[in-house]
Amino acid sequence: MYLCFDIGGTNIKTGVFSPDGTLIEKASTKTPSDYEGIVRAIIETAEKFKGFEACAIAVPGTCAPNEGQVIFCPNLTALNGKNLKKDVQDILKTPIYLENDGNMAALGEYFFYEKNRIKNMIFLTLGTGLGGGAVLNGELLTSDISMFEAGHINIDPEGRRCGCGKRGCLETYVSVGGLLRTYNSLSSGTEELDSANKVYNLYKAGDKVAALAYEVLGGYLAIGMATLSNILVPQKIKIGGGLSEMADAFLPNTYKVFSRHVYPSYRDRVSIELSSLKNNAGLSGCAAMCISKK
Ligand SMILES: [Zn+2]
Known part of the structure; x- marks a missing residue:
């Protein structure tokens, strides 16, 4: 049995997985605002599931996976500078694996869906x-510091803050x-929207500004x-997360712009x-990590 935690800025998701990677039980609790509270939440959950072989934790930022230090989480600063792996391991006395949440999700997608088909994959x-x-040659790309901050590829040096x-x-x-x-900059003068669902509903209703906002998003995504x-040179780039459920609104432009900008020899690969x-990408990745490290 594996115990998995996906720590987000809002919630800590917990998953208990069988040795073959089946999700047996899932829970979610509000993320405590202080570090001691976060560690306590993990320990209290662990005490309910005695007998697990290993535990993996996904954190929403940069970390040192081997050493166990969380380096920088912009949306959960209580973790910054803390050695979460060591602090949890000292109490639980079982192997603890730590990784960035996007990296964990990439590993989960690869391990459960792609590992028998391809060797190189990017997950966004x-x-x-x-x-x-990124998974390269069947292994998650990582180092003494977690890698792949794709969100911070520079698209425009004079662009948005x-x-x-x-x-x-x-x-x-x-x-x-x-x-x-x-959307709000394109539709100046009208009411400002505050949720992606509202933009998507307008898109579905035929709103041209909403369609253009998705086109812009799809185009920048393609450049990235x-x-x-x-x-x-991945064989696949797979897209997850909440916005991927609106892919019909932006993916057509992503395909178009991508084929224009990718290096020609790689285009068809x-x-x-x-x-x-x-929804369980991060937790599944934690389970995949426990299974792979066995
Ligand atoms: Zn940035």
């Missing part, structure tokens, strides 16, 4: 931000916030994908697909 999660990970402190990051265009910024493909894992 489109939600509040833009995260992801990003939460990371820089300007023009891909995430400022390709995320829920990015979509809203684009082309940049990543020129370096890593890379296919773009939607993720098979839905």
